[in-house]
Amino acid sequence: MVLAALVLLLEGEASPEPLGLRGFFYGLLAEVAPELHDQGENPFALGFGGREGAFWARVSFLREDLYARLAPRVFALEGKEVHLGRPFRVRGVVQEGHPWAGISTYARLFQGPPGPDLPLRFHSPTFFRRKGIHYPLPEPRLVLDSLLRRLEAFGPLRAPLEVREALLERTTVRTLSGRTQRARTEVDTVGFVGRVVYHLPKATEEEALWLSALGRFAFFSGVGAKTSLGYGRAKTFAGEAEPPTPS
Secondary structure (H helix, E strand, O other), rough: OOOEEEEEEEOOOOOOOOOHHHHHHHHHHHHHHHHHOOOOOOOEEEEEEOOOOOOEEEEEEOOHHHHHHHHHHOOOOOOEEEEEEEEEEEEEOOOOOOOOEEEEEHHOOOOOOOOOOEEEEEEEEEEEOOOEEEEEOHHHHHHHHHHHHHHHOOOOOOOOOOHHHHHHHEEEEEEEEEEEEEEOOOOOOEEEEEEEEEEOOOOOOOHHHHHHHHHHHHHHHOOOOOOHHHHOOOOEEOOOOOOOOOO
């Protein structure tokens, strides 16, 4: 079962707008998979970033059938003009060779070396729907529950009950460095951007394997609320000495 992230390399005067990006992508969805508008968990996530002369937009797929239906439409955008809240020319569409492009499988998520630490960098504002409000703190339970729900919704595996309890109840924060940043949604809100190292004390091998797999999954799924607007974009980092990844 394939996981994939495609990046559109854009020429334009400013960064894509979240609502414009979502509106454009939902237009493509309406043509090939209209049933997804009535689904709870989104089997995709969007993202955008860059700087003048090198903007980009991203779509990642959590379901292989959606990737198979929509990827040809996305690749066909090369050389065309698109409107993502403002006009852009698509100078290329890539599946590799960009920090936010890539392809994997659900099985491969569990093949890397496990460990009791999960270092995640949140590159776009990340927040959670909590008691009717947007909550911007990346607490371990909120982050891991978000990732578990999406992985189990679209992947072939479910975490054993004892593993789920360990991840959600025992995981703590080893280090945290970041700030809040404004997020442009239908209402004004803020989200967390920065780095967090999560730690599961006395993790068994199976618990550590699931923790590491969820970290790899975050690259494709995003974390928290409004991932369809480009928020919650996150991925693991190698260590404190790692240079910043271009956003």
